[in-house]
Amino acid sequence: MTGGRVWKFGSDVDTDVIIPGRFLADWNKEPEKMGQYCFYGIDPQFNTKVQTGDIIVAGDNFGCGSSRQAAPVAIKSAGIRYLIASSFARIFYRNAINIGLPVLECPVLVEEVNEGERLAVELDKGEITNLDTGKVYRFEPLNEMVQQILDSGGLALYVQKRLKSVLNSSF
């Protein structure tokens, strides 16, 4: 099992520190370039330290504040593969799922894991393994709607499929 390296954050990480507002006039053209500004508000070098496949682990209310979708886009395009927190702010949670970035709630893991340890996530089994300690954690299962969106590769592709198929089918 290959794992992702953990970057640990506290509670109430807000979207202004993830992506400061002044960049929001710039992100529409090339959203994939947003990764370079990821966490610019607190650590302008974060993008150079993170490796593709790394994992963010945070406390409560991750992503509070603005509805800017640039926040999860910046995290995803910086190379982060999963976000694990005790809880998420609701708009951020939806935005992350909608762009196909898995967000997992697992308060016990948040308590126990240390920065730099490696985690392996198995979405279908609902399990996260700490490869350094061997401990296995179960995360809160994703609801059916969220699972469908992730399986479609994000909400845009999900709606695209729906518009192409039966017009009156239920959401």
Next chain:
Amino acid sequence: MGMTIAEKILARASGLQEVKPGQFVTAKVDTIIGHDISLAAFRELERMTADKVFDPERIAITCDHFVPSPTVNAANQIKELGEYINRYQIKNYFEVGRGGICHALFPEKGLIRPGDVVVGSDSHTCTYGALGALALGMGSTDIAAAMALGEVWLKVPETMRIQLTGERGPHTSGKDLILYILGKTGTNGALYKALEITGDAVGGLHMDERFTICNMAVEGGSKTAVIVPDDATREYLAGRVPPDAQMRFYKSDPDAAYCADYVVDCSEIEPMVACPHSPANVRPAAQLSGVTIDQAVLGSCTNGRLTDLRAAARILKGRTVKPGVRMIIVPASQEIYLDAMREGLLETFVRAGALISPPTCGPCFGGHMGLLADSEVAISSTNRNFTGRMGAANSQIYLASPATVAASAITGRICDPREVMTS
């Protein structure tokens, strides 16, 4: 078991007799709102291969964030938005100079009605709960999906009830009430929940104050906030909403279930201030008189309405902003700007040495129009004081009511407005 107002609105929009907290529903949306940064939603709409929106009459967009355009990229964002507006034939589009800040503007134009389900690509969309609507902030892809399908998937939230009782003291406003409430709930005390603001004291709240209270509900993590419509709501709507518009005046059942119940005695609330770097880090203004300030900002979707400008003008009249302090005043819409001009408020501000900005979100979100330098301190009537939000990463933001902002501007330090109004 009865239902809360939030549950009733969701049940109606989902075509169900009854809904319960935790249940997933697909709700029809009545109104969708957005602004210049919502260009992202139109790009997503295109990516979804949607060749039309569900109803061009039910979508309202204004240019308010990067207005007037501070950079070429911002100018291009608005230019490209205009092209999508034409292509999707969006009916309610407010260009620069014709509208203002979304959450002040859309209610003013009669586009938000009681009982509506409103979704918007802005986290402060919850402001419209002040009109008895169920209003939810979302990101651009969710809003694009809503524009394409005319519906959204939602989890029915639990409702937390906040009962306001007692009589408020002088110079204590809706802003002080919501800051006080946030100080009690914390930044995630209401996570995923709907707040219902109720109680005897609600009747005495001006509509502008109700907008302020519902606006900042999101800072406590809540999904939205809602106030049951009353005579003040009807009075506000008269003349704004077309006579034939459908309005649904819901109220909670007496046996509705609440996940938590708070009683707030308004007579005990003083002018409050949220200290860096959290809207829930709240203390009375009187305890912070040692904090000197570099900038005072009055405006935003939280507190840029006419009664906010009046409250500041009462304090600034015949006084001047302390040398070394910059005061920036941002009327939230063109209509408010005009009213403030007619009432002579703008003259009071200019004579006091304040700078008047056109309606824009600029300083509030650190976009433009008055960013903070390194280590500077601001007092602001806006809604968020996160690290670096209004400028330099090491700057500091204190959030307060318009009266407290004005009193602080003239004294050059955080100042309880009662201090300057009794002397």
